[in-house]
Amino acid sequence: ASGADYGEDLDYTITGIDAGAGIMSAAEDALEVYDLGDWDISASSDAAMTQALGDAFENEEPVIVTGWTPHWKFSEYDLKFLDDPEGVFGEAEDIHTFVREDLESDMPEAYQVLDNFQWSEDDMGEIMVSIQEGMDEEEAAREWIDANEDLVAEWTDGVDEVDGEQIDLVFVAWDSEIASTNMIALVLEDLGYEVSMDPLEANFMFQAVADGQADAMVAAWLPLTHDHLVEDYGDSMEDLGANLEGARTGLVVPEYMDIDSIEDLQ
Ligand code: PBE
Numbered sequence: 001a002s003g004a005d006y007g008e009d010l011d012y013t014i015t016g017i018d019a020g021a022g023i024m025s026a027a028e029d030a031l032e033v034y035d036l037g038d039w040d041i042s043a044s045s046d047a048a049m050t051q052a053l054g055d056a057f058e059n060e061e062p063v064i065v066t067g068w069t070p071h072w073k074f075s076e077y078d079l080k081f082l083d084d085p086e087g088v089f090g091e092a093e094d095i096h097t098f099v100r101e102d103l104e105s106d107m108p109e110a111y112q113v114l115d116n117f118q119w120s121e122d123d124m125g126e127i128m129v130s131i132q133e134g135m136d137e138e139e140a141a142r143e144w145i146d147a148n149e150d151l152v153a154e155w156t157d158g159v160d161e162v163d164g165e166q167i168d169l170v171f172v173a174w175d176s177e178i179a180s181t182n183m184i185a186l187v188l189e190d191l192g193y194e195v196s197m198d199p200l201e202a203n204f205m206f207q208a209v210a211d212g213q214a215d216a217m218v219a220a221w222l223p224l225t226h227d228h229l230v231e232d233y234g235d236s237m238e239d240l241g242a243n244l245e246g247a248r249t250g251l252v253v254p255e256y257m258d259i260d261s262i263e264d265l266q
Helices: 003-009 022-033 046-058 108-116 121-132 137-147 149-156 175-190 202-211 227-236
Strands: 013-015 040-042 065-069 079-081 093-100 166-171 194-199 216-222 237-254
Touching: 013 046, 013 065, 022 040, 022 065, 022 227, 022 237, 046 065, 046 237, 093 108, 093 202, 108 149, 108 175, 108 216, 108 237, 121 137, 121 175, 121 237, 137 149, 137 175, 149 175, 166 175, 166 202, 175 194, 175 216, 175 237, 202 216, 202 227, 202 237, 216 227, 216 237, 227 237
Parallel strands: 013 040, 166 194, 166 216
Antiparallel strands: 065 237, 079 237, 093 216, 093 237
């Protein structure tokens, strides 16, 4: 089948996620850059997007989603990124940790751990897959921590324990960020913190840290996906650098589809 046939099958609809996600604006840009005026991107959620994938795979039907790695969907299904010759979705992305101003002086122990925190795509992927297979989120994070004590010790080595101090983390309920936030929350708890985790929309996540209402987040995708949010809020918070390198976003389809590039949708 050609891109045009798929267009008819799919009602010219790409299955998106929450409207506030950076990948949604990138996908809108892609429609313009590749002249895909007939196509729309439907807003839903990470969960609805993976549901649409599952439904398509059941009947080997076409589907196009806004997708990213790390994500368990690549372990569960045979998927491919559509080529993006114009680079609308950018090159590899890093996921950065941001903290509120003054966190270093107010909570030096948490600051140190958050500054040291760095892991790999595979690490994050392991927690995502466990959750996908039905494990409770916190349990999945605990299992990963238990299996990776040496790495976690690198983040916490020489950091003093604290006595029940409250720390507030914010995140967006994307499966990747559910994994990372649960994990780092447990590491902070193990150090003696009382940790809260609030799921927000992407712009409110940035705003909360910039306003100092929240202490930290580990969910900023750069240089492209969240660049508009960093532009708005970055000056009022501190970037602790990448906690994960080599993430990726784009349009994702089942391997069994006969197209390889976003251009094929024209
Ligand atoms: N994502 C996952 C986010 C960042 C993390 C790619 C869906 C976004 O598009 O904003």
